[in-house]
Amino acid sequence: MSSILVAEDEPQTAQLIEFKLKQQGYTVTIVSNGEQALKMVGVSRPALIVLDGMMPVMDGFEVLRRLKDDAAMRNIPVIMLTARSRERDVVTGLELGASDYIIKPFSPAELVARVNKVLGEPNTAK
Numbered sequence: 001m002s003s004i005l006v007a008e009d010e011p012q013t014a015q016l017i018e019f020k021l022k023q024q025g026y027t028v029t030i031v032s033n034g035e036q037a038l039k040m041v042g043v044s045r046p047a048l049i050v051l052d053g054m055m056p057v058m059d060g061f062e063v064l065r066r067l068k069d070d071a072a073m074r075n076i077p078v079i080m081l082t083a084r085s086r087e088r089d090v091v092t093g094l095e096l097g098a099s100d101y102i103i104k105p106f107s108p109a110e111l112v113a114r115v116n117k118v119l120g121e122p123n124t125a126k
Contacts, residue, residue, distance in 0.1 A: 001024065001026050001027070001121060002027070002047035002119050003026070003027040003044065003046045003047055003048075004021055004026050004027070004028050004029070004046055004048045004049070004115065005028075005037065005044065005046040005048070005049045005050070006021075006028060006029070006030050006031070006049075006050045007032075007033070007036070007037035007049065007050070007051045007052055007055060007060065007063065008030065008032065008050070008052045008055075008081070009032045009033060009052060009056055013052075013104075014030045016108060017030075017050060017108070017111065018030055020108045020109075020112055021112065021115065024112055024115075024116070024121075029044060029046065032055070032056075033056045033057040034055050034057055034059055034062060034063040035058050037051065037055075037058075037063050038063055038067070041067065041073055041076065042073075045076070047077075047119060048077050048079065048115060048118060048119055049076060049077070049079070050078075050079050050081050050111075051063060051064060051078050051079065051080055051081065051098075052080075053080055053081075053084040053089065053093070054083065054084060060080060060082060061092060061093065061096065065096055067097075068096060068097040074097070077118045078098050078099055079098065079099055079100045079101070079111075079114060079115065079118060080093040080100070080101045081102045081111065082101075082102075082104060083103070083104040084103075085104075090103075100114050100118060102114065
């Protein structure tokens with residue numbers, strides 16, 4: 001299965017996401033801020049990025065903007081996973097190029113289903 005980069009600054013949330021995605025057979029890398037996310041994308045070229053909107057150093061919206069401005073990285077799908085729930089935030093994320101937008105608190109099963117859908121993987125949720 002595919003590799004997924006998770007950029008999430010809340011350790012318990014990151015561990016939950018990692019656990020659920022690894023259960024599905026994905027390889028998961030966790031980073032805790034936007035700057036680390038950009039560096040890791042340059043090194044590992046993940047199949048998908050799960051990106052928190054509110055992180056230290058650089059927020060997820062700026063990371064998304066930079067990814068989509070870079071020809072080498074713009075085709076990597078991004079799922080925004082954030083507490084930023086205002087309509088304007090959702091619209092901004094989608095307009096910047098996010099493949100999907102999930103508002104926290106979230107259902108881990110829903111996240112897995114959306115990851116599978118974006119990656120075109122079979123639904124093997126347990």
